Amino acid sequence: MLERIDKLRSLLEDNVAFLITSDVNRFYYTGFKSSAGVIFVTADKAFLLVDFRYVEAAKKSIKGNIEVICYNKLTDSINELVKLCGIKKVIIEDEDITIGRLSRLSKDLKATIVTDFKLSDKILNFRMIKSVDEIEKIKTAQKITEKSYLELLNSIKAGVSEKKLSLELEHLLKLNGAERIAFDLITISGRNTSLPHGVPSDNILKDGDFITFDIGAVYDGYHSDMTRTVALGHASDKMREVYSVVLEAHKRAALKIKAGNTCADVDNAARDYIASKGYREYFGHSTGHGVGLEIHEKPTVYLTNDTVLKPDMVITNEPGIYLPNEFGVRIEDMYLVTDNGSEDLAFIDKELIII
Ligand SMILES: [Mn+2]
Known part of the structure; x- marks a missing residue:
């Protein structure tokens, strides 16, 4: 300090x-x-x-x-x-x-x-560039988020509203040690998931819905950020197909996260793959952003940003595909940039789960 x-x-x-x-x-x-x-x-x-x-x-x-x-x-x-x-x-x-x-x-x-x-x-x-101490705090915020998310998943059932999910999650995050929530939690379902920053509504979760959780905690000033999309009851072939494209885009971007590569390299890896599958126009936001004392900070992980990644930066990787009036999928983890690659700061699996 x-x-x-x-x-x-x-x-x-x-x-x-x-x-x-x-x-x-x-x-x-x-x-x-x-x-x-x-x-x-x-x-x-x-x-x-x-x-x-x-x-x-x-x-x-x-x-x-x-x-x-x-x-x-x-x-x-x-x-x-x-x-x-x-x-x-x-x-x-x-x-x-x-x-x-x-x-x-x-x-x-x-x-x-x-x-x-x-x-x-x-x-x-x-x-x-985060210090050891800052990285520890971000990791703690992430652990609180994952513990709370898993506890919430255990209790989800059809018939609950999006608002209730968000409220329950906030309760769990605070019980598990968050000083506050990192941002207005996004817990949206069904058609609402095509809105990248949709607001939890009175919509009731129903069988066959995607549910998107974009969630995070603050621990001693430091934020975490994670998004998971899960299916309730069952998923259609189209939902599975879109999910697999987003997951592959996420993986390709993750491979580009390493010291010496640029933010544009990471963004292009996700964006080009999504485009190659025919969904270019349905991915309209940047692939990621820095996280720390603020939920969004430098660098912006976007194709126009030639900022070179350095060890100890923490950035998100969050490609998504949003089909208006149908559904959307986003998968987001924070990554710590290292000399040889990166460390995924989330432990929860990213494969599609049906709950
Ligand atoms: Mn984010």
């Missing part, structure tokens, strides 16, 4: 400070969760500014070279630091702040405020 802030600091010139405003990057650099506050970093110092609600806990949890400051009025405290550190220019994180807050800050701050897309982007690039 301390090296992270040092790395950021090394990018800054004298007389320049960087203001981190987003909750997620504040947590990334301090390991401390709060709903408000900023980090003020200069070439040789770093401060976490929090209000009264957080100051005691922050002082206890933050050790080392980040000084915790309690503020009453945030801009006053920032101005004191501007003066203390001889700052002329404050670069502000540009992916988080609202226009309203930016214009208020510009008016009140006694330094020039600039946004710097490149610097903000560098943080997102740093976050692509």
Whole structure:
């Protein structure tokens, strides 16, 4: 954690400070969760500014070279630091702040405020490579997800609604140790499965339906993401055929996940196979994305992205085929990129199951 802030600091010139405003990057650099506050970093110092609600806990949890400051009025405290550190220019994180807050800050701050897309982007690039500790947390989030999913599968029967499934799964995820769900859980069935991000409805599960579960947990700030499609009672020949195409596309993409290959290599492997089977137009989203402190982060695993995969990135592999008014299939696991290939972070099988 301390090296992270040092790395950021090394990018800054004298007389320049960087203001981190987003909750997620504040947590990334301090390991401390709060709903408000900023980090003020200069070439040789770093401060976490929090209000009264957080100051005691922050002082206890933050050790080392980040000084915790309690503020009453945030801009006053920032101005004191501007003066203390001889700052002329404050670069502000540009992916988080609202226009309203930016214009208020510009008016009140006694330094020039600039946004710097490149610097903000560098943080997102740093976050692509996960530490051992971060990988462990993602794996724990995944274990919680798989345990909960298997418990849910045992109790599924025709007659239950999609909404009830989602509620039961959320209950299980939290019982099994999730601090929260990673996103609005997708538990959809039948025709609804042709909507890649369909919302659980009052639809009742019935025999012959596909059920898609796109689910995940958060553990100590880190997300997991997994999708399984299962059939209830029986599956038609067409359902089996589409499922097998998606599974093969997933496997082909997985083989391309290794250090040195690009995101485009992975996406093309899945997309070209799906196209070769006649379903090109029914796969309209990217093959995957990075996962970590956010459910979707860099890199985007898509054919236009030539980002080179590096060891310790965690990305999803989630090709799908969606036939409007019929059904859809998506199969998703997270993969840890390694030197020689990748590690599938899910243990649950991906072959079609009929429940
Ligand atoms: Mn995903």
